[in-house]
Amino acid sequence: MALSIEQDFEGDIDALCEARHSNPFAFLGLHPNQDGQLQCRVFAPEAKSVAMIDPNSGRVIHKMKKLDPRGFYFIQTRRKNRFRYALKIATENAIVQCLDPYQFSEVISEKQIQQFEQGVCYQLDELFGANIVEHEGVSGVCFSVWAPNASHVSVVGDFNHWDGRRHSMRLRYEIGAWEIFIPNIELGQRYKFELKDRHGNLLPLKADPFAKQGELRPGNASLVVHEKAYTWNDHTWINQRAKYQKASSPMSIYQVHLGSWRRKSDGCFFNYRELAHELVDYVSDLGFTHIQLLPISEYPFDGSWGYQPTGLFAVTSRFKTDGKNVVEDFQYFVDYCHQHQIGVLIDWVPAHFPSDDHGLKQFDGTCLFEHKDPRRGFHPDWNTLIYNFGRKEVSQILIASALRWLDKFHVDGIRVDAVASMLYLNYSRKEGEWLPNIYGGHENLEAIDFLKRFNREVKQHFPDCITIAEESSAWPDVTTINHLDGLGFDFKWNMGWMNDTLQYMKRDPIHREYHANEITFGIDYAFNERFILALSHDEVVHEKGTLLTRMPGDDWQRFANLRAYFAFMWSHPGKKMLFMGAELATENEWDFDSELDWSLLNSTRNGQVQSLIRDLNKLYSNSPALYRTDHRADGFEWIQTNDSGSSIFAFIRQESSVDCERPSELLVIVCNFTPQVHHQYSIRVPCAGFYREILNTDADCYGGSHQGNMGGINSTHINDEPLEHRIVITVPPLATCLFRWEEK
Known part of the structure; x- marks a missing residue:
């Protein structure tokens, strides 16, 4: 006996109602029967009635029969050729017309599949996520996500009452991706993915890892946005960007946390567009060349400062303009910076991710993004999960994220966070808590390969953009190019110099004479990277105090120490980076939850520190000797390191090689790290001439005691080599002085 239609479809209907159908596109929509006539099958659980209608005229083509009270509708047509149709669905409260998504073919192209399989598909924001496309002549949203080990995936959101039975997705087996094209989705709709693991167990709802915008916390849904082509006005900057970011160019970077730099009077954030104007005016006035932003990828917890992101493809919505697209907002921010000759760098976090249930953790019921062995996949310092860098899909996704920031947002460079934690398998782990590599060593070979590949791809696609490593160990060749077996970064943070010199500066001046190596040691490796x-x-942060509060002595001495240290830093080989607030000489540790204490500028002393930073940046940018040979030993020479009893150091910065006859530019820097004034202090110099005092941190305009050299001093001749001239100067207390040589 032939089965009834209800009996024939019973298994499929049960699977639909329980959101576990393995191939909904093979069942729903138009499908031929054994005679070749098309049947239409629709699952609409809230419907009172369903009709097929002509999408152009709205004319009813067929009224559909309800075969199952749970919402399964069916009609047998006499047609054999497929046709476009819409559905008219009457519910208890409304009548809705929509195109049936199950009548559309696959959206992901064979080319995208091939590239993803090969690990070279870097436009993943176009392959995955929620993309507004025109498909088969119809405008709509293609939702797609990578979840190869899931047994069922649905997109849920405001448009389907968060019902996982309504929009079950199609599995593209070749790459483990799930997709569905849904016409007529309104912009701004929230959505997530509902997944079941390989055993059919329901997982927590997941935000879209490839979303272009996320819901403002405490919400964590993803949002449907239209990423329009932005009209850029930064062509002049882009065309000249390479010269602004060379190793031989001046780079003075102002690091900013956008949520706590400045706030409105009611405590609310400024938006990206407002911040663009406020911040650019400020950093331009102070003479910084670049802004570096703490992570602005979407993240759930304000207290992580952005270093535990859940959406590497999305700009955080915290600073969104009401009624505007956050993508366009941030593009405007970067565009405005560039129009005012300010570069934009961002912090980027590929080392680890938070274990929030809505994020990447056990995304499809397996360790998809993280390494499955906790000895490699769990970070004990931050209670986060570590990416599986050896999985080609994961490394491809991370690199695609980085390239998106450089491409879609014209960002000028990426500072990679926590590189040391990526390089070492035993980072922050005791013996027995880490898993050696295949050779028994502690190097993370997969992470090393990933970082090299990341830098290669950045240079291939954006050769004038830079990458920066936050690398705190002595790992060699961080800034050596890949083909010489280096990691390939353009720059590395000098953590050793920072630790040593701050340790020195916090010492009482009476003890500094015993620790001169903390000032001088940095030069021993200054040109290795x-x-x-x-x-x-x-x-x-973290009870370290501020730069000012680390300085010893009374208030005058603390400020003098800070000024001397800043001038020493600006004179030392290496590009410069200063975290916001340091230029204000803040007393209180940085608080991410409130703005900087701008009232400090009402104090003359604090304003004078800010003025010093302005003058240092101006002097730095106008003095090639301070930047063109940052990475070359021939641009630096100690001329006084043996007066440890006085804690006086002197060195030369010069643009050309050591040549006593005609250096292109020669500066002499003298640092006194005690409160003692030294009159008639002799320092040997390489060239005869007038040494003009171009900056003195003890000047009264900076709050100093106004000890100095009346504008400069002539050298005198002495007979011994190699330094056969000298200047006899007044060395001010707790101060750094810079002299520029002028040939007679």
Whole structure:
């Protein structure tokens, strides 16, 4: 006996109602029967009635029969050729017309599948996520996500009442991706993915890892947005960007946490567009060349400062303009910076991710993104999960994220966070808590390969953009190019210089004579890498105090120490980076939850520190000797390191090689790290001439005691080699002085 239609479809209907159908596109929509006539099958659990209608005229083509009270509708047509149709669905409260998504073919192309299989598909924001496309002549949203080990995936959201039975997705087996094209989705709709693991167990709802915008916390849904082509006005900057970011160019970076730099009077955030104007005016006035932003990828917890992101493809919505697209908002921010000759760098976090249930953790019921062995996949310092860098899909996704920031947002460079934690398998782990590599060593070979590949791809696609490593160990060749077996970064934060010199500066001056190596040792390796001298956010939190409060002595001495240290830093080889607030000489540790204490500028002393930073940046940018040979030993020479009893150091910065006859530019820097004034202090110099005092941190305009050299001093001749001239100067207390040589 032939089965009834209800009996024939019973298994499929049960699977649909329980959101576990393995191939919904093979069952729903138009399908021929054994005679070749098309049947239409629709699952609409809230419907009172369903009709097929002509999408153009709205004319009813067929009224559909309800075969199952749970919402399964069916009609047998006499047609054999497929046709476009819409559905008219009457519910208890409304009548809705929509195109049936199950009548459309696959959206992901064979080319995209091939590239993803090969690990070279870097436009993953176009392959995955929620993309507004025109498919088969119809405009709609293609939702797609990578979840190869899931047994069932649905997209749920405002448009389907968060019902996982409504929009079950199609599995593209070749790459483990799930997709569905849904016409007529309104912009701004929230959505997530509902997944079941390989055993059919329901997982927590997951935000889209490839979303272009996320819901403002505490919500964590993803949002449907239209990423329009932005009209850029930064062509002049882009065309000249390479010259602004060379190792021989001046780079002075202002590191910013956008949520706590400045806030509105009611405590609310400024948006990206407002921040663009406020921040650019400020950093331009102070003479910084670049802004570096703490992570602005979407993240759930404000207290992570962005270093535990859940959406590497999305700009955080915290600073979104009401009624605007956050993508366009941030593009405007970067565009405005570029129009005012300010570069934009971002912090990027490929080392680890948070274990929030809505994020990447056990995404499809397996360790998809993280390494499955906790000895490699769990980070004990931050209770986070570590990416499986050896999985080609994961490394491809991470690199695609980085390239998106450089491409879609014109970002000028990427600082990679926590590189040391990636390089070492035993990072922050005791014996027995880590898993050696295949050779028995502690190097993370997969992470090393990933970092090399990341840098290669950045240079291939954006050769004038830079990459920066936050690498705190002595790992060799961080800034050596790949084909010489280096990691391939352009710059590395000089964590050793920062730690040593801050340790020195916090000592009482009476003890500094015993620790001169903390000032001088940095030069021993200063030219092994291309360095950035970074005084970052990490130095003003976690009860470390601020830069000012680390300085010893009374108030006058603390400020004098700070000024002397800043001038020493700006004179030392290496690009410069300063975390916001340091230029204000803040007393309180950085608080991510409130703005900087701008009232400090009402104090003359604090304003004078800010003025010093302005003058240092101006002097730095106008003095090639301070930047063109940052990475070359021939641009630096100690001329006084043996007066440890006085804690006086002197060195030369010059643009050309050591040539006593005609250096292109020669500067002499003298640092006194005690409160003692030294009159008639003799320093040997390489060239005869007038040494003009171009900066003195003890000047009264900076709050100093106004000890100095009346504008400069002539050298005198002495007979011994190699330094056969000298200047006899007044060395001010707790101060750094810079002299520029002028040939007679």
